Amino acid sequence: MKLNMIKAMALGACAFLTVGTASAETLRVGMECTYAPFNYRTADGELAGYDVDVAKGVAEIIGADLEFVCQEWSGMIPALLANKFDLVVASMSITEQRLEKIDFSIPYRDSIGRIIGKSSKDYKLFDETGVAIPENFSGLRVGLERASTYANWFEAKLPEADVVFYDSSEAQYLDLRNGRVDLIMTNPMKAYLRFLSKDEGDGYGFASPAIDEVKYFGTGVGIGLLQGQPELKKRLDDALTQLIKTDKLTEYSLKIFPFPIYN
Amino acid sequence: MIFDFELIADSIPKMLMGIGLTFQLLFLSAILGLILAVLLLLMRISGKWYLSWPAQVHIYIFRGTPILVQIFIIYYGLPQFEFIRDSIFWPILREPFGCAILALTLNTGAYVSEILRGGVLGVDRGVLEAGAALGLSVRQKFIYLTVPIAARLSLPAYSNDFISLMKATSLASTITLVDMTGIARTIVSQTFAPYEIFISLAIIYMILTWVFQKTFGRIEKYLSRYVKPEGLA
Numbered sequence: 001m002k003l004n005m006i007k008a009m010a011l012g013a014c015a016f017l018t019v020g021t022a023s024a025e026t027l028r029v030g031m032e033c034t035y036a037p038f039n040y041r042t043a044d045g046e047l048a049g050y051d052v053d054v055a056k057g058v059a060e061i062i063g064a065d066l067e068f069v070c071q072e073w074s075g076m077i078p079a080l081l082a083n084k085f086d087l088v089v090a091s092m093s094i095t096e097q098r099l100e101k102i103d104f105s106i107p108y109r110d111s112i113g114r115i116i117g118k119s120s121k122d123y124k125l126f127d128e129t130g131v132a133i134p135e136n137f138s139g140l141r142v143g144l145e146r147a148s149t150y151a152n153w154f155e156a157k158l159p160e161a162d163v164v165f166y167d168s169s170e171a172q173y174l175d176l177r178n179g180r181v182d183l184i185m186t187n188p189m190k191a192y193l194r195f196l197s198k199d200e201g202d203g204y205g206f207a208s209p210a211i212d213e214v215k216y217f218g219t220g221v222g223i224g225l226l227q228g229q230p231e232l233k234k235r236l237d238d239a240l241t242q243l244i245k246t247d248k249l250t251e252y253s254l255k256i257f258p259f260p261i262y263n
Numbered sequence: 264m265i266f267d268f269e270l271i272a273d274s275i276p277k278m279l280m281g282i283g284l285t286f287q288l289l290f291l292s293a294i295l296g297l298i299l300a301v302l303l304l305l306m307r308i309s310g311k312w313y314l315s316w317p318a319q320v321h322i323y324i325f326r327g328t329p330i331l332v333q334i335f336i337i338y339y340g341l342p343q344f345e346f347i348r349d350s351i352f353w354p355i356l357r358e359p360f361g362c363a364i365l366a367l368t369l370n371t372g373a374y375v376s377e378i379l380r381g382g383v384l385g386v387d388r389g390v391l392e393a394g395a396a397l398g399l400s401v402r403q404k405f406i407y408l409t410v411p412i413a414a415r416l417s418l419p420a421y422s423n424d425f426i427s428l429m430k431a432t433s434l435a436s437t438i439t440l441v442d443m444t445g446i447a448r449t450i451v452s453q454t455f456a457p458y459e460i461f462i463s464l465a466i467i468y469m470i471l472t473w474v475f476q477k478t479f480g481r482i483e484k485y486l487s488r489y490v491k492p493e494g495l496a
Contacts (some may be wrong), residue, residue, distance in 0.1 A: 143439075147452030163450060164359070164439040171339070175439075178342035180357055 025064040028057050028085035033070035037193065037256045038091045051262070052104040053252040054090040054108050054243070056248040057222070061239040069199075077101055078226060087236075095218065103227050105236040106251060107220030109261050112149045115208035116176070117194070123183070123207045126228045130209045137161045143181035150185040176204070176214030183207060193258055208231075210259075267456060271463045274433035274450050278464055281443040288432040288442065293425060299372030304379045318376070325373035330431050333370055335393075338362040338438045363435040371428050378424060382417030385407055415486040422479035427471050433468075443467060 031039040031051055039051040046069055059066045069085045080088050080102060093111060094104045115122055125136050139159055144151040146165040154163055164181060166172045172184045173195050188210065195201040211217070223236050243249050249262040306318035325333065341347050341356055355361035386409050392403040436445035447464040451457045 101318060146449055165441075165445075167437070167448075174339055178339075178357075179348065180342070180359070 011195055020128060023214050025062075025135045026067055027059060027064045027087055028067045028069050028081055029053075030069045030076060030085040030088045031090040032073050032076075033068070035073075035091060037118045039089070044066065050109070050252050050256060051091055053255070054223075054240075054249070055087070057243050057252070058089075058236060059247050061242055064132060077224070080226060083226075086225065086232075090224075091221050092224050093218055094222045098224070101227075102222055102224050103233055104222035104230065105233060106240050107222045107262075108240050108243070109221035110212050110255075111149075111194040111217040112188060112210040112212045112261075113153060113185050113217060114191070114206050114223050115128045115185045116191055116204055117183040117207040119203055119205035121182075121207075125183075130211075132157055132208075134158055135260050140182040141180070143175055143184040145169060145172065145186070152212070153186065153202045153211065156216065173200070188259065189261060190258060192259075206259075267459050269383065270347060271458055272458050272459055273448075274454075275463050275467070278443045278446050278452060278467060281441055281446045282467075284363075284435075284442040285429075285432050287413065288363055288367060288440075289429050289436055292364050292371060292432075293389055294321040295368040296366055296371035296375055296428070299368060299462065300375035300379055303372060303376035304383070307376070307380060308383065321369075322373040322376060325370050326377070330366065330370050331365060331434050331437065332380075334363065349420045359435070359438045359440050360436075362438060363432075363440055367428060367435075371424060371432070374424050375421060376426075378420040379413065380419050381420065382413030382415075385416045386412045393495060411486075415490070418479065418483050418486060424477055425479070429475065432469065441479070 006117040031047075033039055033041055033047060034136065035049070035051075037049050039049040042048050052068075053068060055068075064239075067085075069079075071079050071084070071090075073090070076088055076092065076097065079085065088102075091109065092104075099106070114197070115125065124133065124138070125149065126132055128230060137160070137224070140162065142154065142161055142163045143166055144163055145153060146167055150167040150191060151165065154161055166175070169186060172181075172186065173183050173249075177186050177200060185208075188206065196202070198205060223240070225232055225236070243261065253259070303318045303321060306314040307322075309315060309375075337356070341362075342391065354367070379420065389406055390408055390412065394408045399407065407462065430443060433444035435442050436448055440448075443464060447460050451460050454460070
């Protein structure tokens with residue numbers, strides 16, 4: 001009881017402080033600063049990337065100044081808990097496990113999977129509404145990473161498909177190129193950066209729409225913040241909603257990828 | 264830690280679904296490997312350098328490198344060449360099964376040919392001289408004297424290699440084949456229970472080893488039926 005009172009008082013004090021400094025509010029944002037193309041330093045030392053754009057966009061809307069703090073990945077949540085910064089904008093996926101420690105805003109990037117195959121084949125794997133057509137998968141071999149979210153999705157949606165499992169995505173791309181598998185399903189952003197945008201990905205393209213079922217792929221990437229800050233969370237959510245509505249997120253993603261990474 | 268026996272009971276039948284593939288890999292590559300081994304042996308003891316050298320090079324390469332590396336070179340390396348993908352061998356090399364059989368065969372062939380050579384060298388000179396005295400030709404001596412004796416002498420070492428080969432089939436799981444080990448690895452990545460699953464897998468392999476050991480023991484006994492046990496002569 002007493003503890004709760006103290007907690008409540010502490011929270012009240014915090015809220016008071018936040019309100020008190022609202023005019024010249026500075027939000028400290030933690031990120032890796034080495035995770036291209038989401039948050040990284042350009043050749044002239046400037047921070048850039050999708051996470052950086054989102055952070056700046058949010059800050060502009062809520063009228064706060066930004067201060068970026070570079071933090072190594074494994075210490076990101078501990079550093080937030082130790083109040084080294086106020087927000088984590090570091091391509092951090094919203095997961096059950098993390099939600100036990102910290103809060104998240106609404107997602108600003110999707111967790112999605114997409115199927116990749118030879119562009120010339122023009123597979124008709126999905127209908128206009130984005131639902132898989134099982135018959136059109138027959139005779140095609142699909143490469144998946146063992147026990148990945150994509151493997152779970154395939155098992156649930158296309159149990160009849162001829163799938164093989166890989167331990168690394170490198171091996172998956174090799175076998176796609178060698179013609180041992182006809183299709184692979186993976187994260188479209190990584191696929192674009194590592195394969196499709198390179199010479200070896202020539203002649204390959206997406207053979208499916210973005211598949212984003214939360215049940216299989218999770219909620220997505222959100223802004224992390226300390227628990228017990230409903231007001232700040234609401235301001236972040238509102239700001240992100242506004243960025244989504246004004247197509248700003250699409251604009252940020254098109255700076256890097258030829259497709260939006262937020263639906 | 265708590266040992267989850269229910270998980271073991273659940274996963275053993277699942278892993279046994281891969282035993283067919285394990286056996287296919289084992290027996291097919293054992294038979295092909297034995298044929299290769301005999302060929303290599305004949306090349307080595309032919310006395311002609313242009314036959315003996317290639318055999319020695321093969322044996323040196325496949326005994327001198329890890330089987331996992333051989334599997335990776337065959338599976339990932341060969342398809343990098345356009346002409347291999349256009350060749351008549353591609354239907355075999357395209358399939359992970361074909362690659363695994365090829366790698367296991369080439370590997371076991373090298374080892375077994377050395378084992379057989381040991382057997383051939385172990386044949387008592389006196390026996391061959393007796394054969395010559397009876398007027399047997401070189402070929403007859405080889406077929407009727409050397410082969411049966413060499414086979415008996417090689418068998419203990421061969422049974423060893425056979426068991427090694429059985430264990431080597433588990434490496435096929437690294438090139439997407441779903442043998443017992445492949446199934447076990449998938450279960451582990453779903454349940455995060457490596458201890459229970461891999462121990463169960465090890466037990467299955469140990470049971471197989473026991474069966475093969477006993478079988479080879481019987482064959483050994485059969486082949487030695489004319490040989491008096493030492494000390495009783």
